Amino acid sequence: MAIGGSHTMKSFDAELNKLKDMIARMSGLAEAQLIATLQAMTERDSDQAAQVVADDVKVDALERQASEQVMRLLALRTPLADDLRMAVTGLKLSGELERVADNAASCAKRVMVLNQLPSVAPVRAVTRMGWLAVELLKEVTDAYLSHDAERAMVVWRRDQELDDLYSSLFRELLTYMLEDPRNITACTHLMFLAKNIERIGDHATNIAEMTYFLVTGHPISEQRPKRDVSSSTVPNSDET
Amino acid sequence: MAIGGSHTMKSFDAELNKLKDMIARMSGLAEAQLIATLQAMTERDSDQAAQVVADDVKVDALERQASEQVMRLLALRTPLADDLRMAVTGLKLSGELERVADNAASCAKRVMVLNQLPSVAPVRAVTRMGWLAVELLKEVTDAYLSHDAERAMVVWRRDQELDDLYSSLFRELLTYMLEDPRNITACTHLMFLAKNIERIGDHATNIAEMTYFLVTGHPISEQRPKRDVSSSTVPNSDET
Numbered sequence: 001m002a003i004g005g006s007h008t009m010k011s012f013d014a015e016l017n018k019l020k021d022m023i024a025r026m027s028g029l030a031e032a033q034l035i036a037t038l039q040a041m042t043e044r045d046s047d048q049a050a051q052v053v054a055d056d057v058k059v060d061a062l063e064r065q066a067s068e069q070v071m072r073l074l075a076l077r078t079p080l081a082d083d084l085r086m087a088v089t090g091l092k093l094s095g096e097l098e099r100v101a102d103n104a105a106s107c108a109k110r111v112m113v114l115n116q117l118p119s120v121a122p123v124r125a126v127t128r129m130g131w132l133a134v135e136l137l138k139e140v141t142d143a144y145l146s147h148d149a150e151r152a153m154v155v156w157r158r159d160q161e162l163d164d165l166y167s168s169l170f171r172e173l174l175t176y177m178l179e180d181p182r183n184i185t186a187c188t189h190l191m192f193l194a195k196n197i198e199r200i201g202d203h204a205t206n207i208a209e210m211t212y213f214l215v216t217g218h219p220i221s222e223q224r225p226k227r228d229v230s231s232s233t234v235p236n237s238d239e240t
Numbered sequence: 241m242a243i244g245g246s247h248t249m250k251s252f253d254a255e256l257n258k259l260k261d262m263i264a265r266m267s268g269l270a271e272a273q274l275i276a277t278l279q280a281m282t283e284r285d286s287d288q289a290a291q292v293v294a295d296d297v298k299v300d301a302l303e304r305q306a307s308e309q310v311m312r313l314l315a316l317r318t319p320l321a322d323d324l325r326m327a328v329t330g331l332k333l334s335g336e337l338e339r340v341a342d343n344a345a346s347c348a349k350r351v352m353v354l355n356q357l358p359s360v361a362p363v364r365a366v367t368r369m370g371w372l373a374v375e376l377l378k379e380v381t382d383a384y385l386s387h388d389a390e391r392a393m394v395v396w397r398r399d400q401e402l403d404d405l406y407s408s409l410f411r412e413l414l415t416y417m418l419e420d421p422r423n424i425t426a427c428t429h430l431m432f433l434a435k436n437i438e439r440i441g442d443h444a445t446n447i448a449e450m451t452y453f454l455v456t457g458h459p460i461s462e463q464r465p466k467r468d469v470s471s472s473t474v475p476n477s478d479e480t
Contacts, residue, residue: 002439037301055337068330070323070328070480071325071328072319074314074319074324074327074328075318075319075324076317076318077315077318078314078317078318079314079315081315082246083247084315085311086316087314087329088307088310088311090313091331092331092335095332095335096345106471108470110471113471159438174424177417177421177428178421179416181418181421184414184417184418185414188414188417188428188431189471191428191431191432192431192435192471195432209367231346231350231353231429231432232283233348233353
């Protein structure tokens with residue numbers, strides 16, 4: 001029998017719902033930050049990019065609130081196994097979302113630099129990557145909020161698409177730099193920008209794993225998809 | 241009065257100590273992974289780098305154990321405020337250490353590529369950055385394990401050194417690439433390698449903040465030092 005009467009139970013459930021609401025708000029904000037960054041990139045709008053950088057503190061504040069909420073929850077009473085898993089997952093998940101927003105802000109900083117340089121063609125491919133990341137993020141949040149393990153698995157598998165896009169883009173950018181050294185600065189910033197988007201996919205994958213564990217009580221047993229292979233790319237090995 | 245007798249209290253303390261031991265082991269392993277990577281970089285030893293990549297699963301396994309240990313702790317009884325903070329900090333801290341090891345493994349992958357290419361001079365500067373990161377990591381772990389807020393503050397402030405090294409290195413690498421396109425591939429991988437080391441400094445800073453909060457009960461009030469400014473570097477803006 002749990003300690004505390006039904007009154008404590010009810011207030012615990014209410015606090016647990018508050019945590020879920022906070023996470024929903026956080027994921028909405030992280031997603032909005034990424035979308036604003038992609039628009040700023042397409043429209044070469046540095047004011048909008050600067051706004052994303054400035055707004056990152058809002059996500060940080062939400063993460064702190066979520067963390068405090070988890071502490072409040074855990075201090076209420078010894079939670080039952082499922083509730084405990086909800087609370088601890090909430091804590092980890094808000095950390096992932098904070099890092100998603102961090103990655104978006106890093107992208108926004110690079111957009112501000114890119115806007116000072118002549119436009120380079122691979123920007124379009126990077127933006128495409130970005131929209132795929134938005135989709136994965138949206139899907140995995142819905143999976144978490146609706147407690148849907150199957151939907152989480154779909155995101156988990158689809159992260160490979162993002163990794164593939166990133167790997168081919170990395171190669172393309174290197175070639176671009178080799179062809180014309182005037183592209184070096186822009187392409188370097190684009191590489192980091194793309195890497196940040198690829199990282200957002202990793203966070204979505206982590207959230208998918210957490211959701212799966214939360215719903216089913218056991219970790220995903222499938223083999224984890226291969227991650228990006230760009231770190232071992234040597235496109236010009238013949239030339240060096 | 242806390243729920244549960246002194247027997248429960250004792251077992252709680254024992255479990256809390258187990259968590260601390262796990263974190264000590266994790267930080268030792270993460271540090272060893274980074275050191276092995278730096279040695280592999282200096283000695284161009286791809287076998288050692290491959291070993292670091294392979295050993296990353298060990299840190300992941302320790303993180304899972306730490307996470308389970310926290311769950312076990314929280315299920316024991318409603319913890320008192322200080323114990324609760326210890327448990328939740330342990331969870332977050334093990335996540336940071338897992339990411340430190342992740343960064344080290346990413347570096348090791350790049351080292352394996354660099355070893356296939358002619359050596360470039362900036363490798364030495366990147367290794368210097370790496371040793372500073374090792375120092376910060378060691379210091380902040382000691383601060384956490386010895387419950388020393390002042391020592392944590394020292395690490396927190398010193399991360400700026402790492403950011404400065406990184407920013408000047410980023411500029412140097414761009415110049416290197418512009419001077420001779422044959423350096424492009426190696427310098428690109430070095431940039432990502434340096435970025436990973438800079439990230440390790442960020443994790444050390446996060447651990448410093450957690451330690452400070454754990455010991456004092458309130459967050460660091462000082463202004464956070466400026467982070468790396470490389471994302472806004474345009475060294476060749478005159479040339480493009």
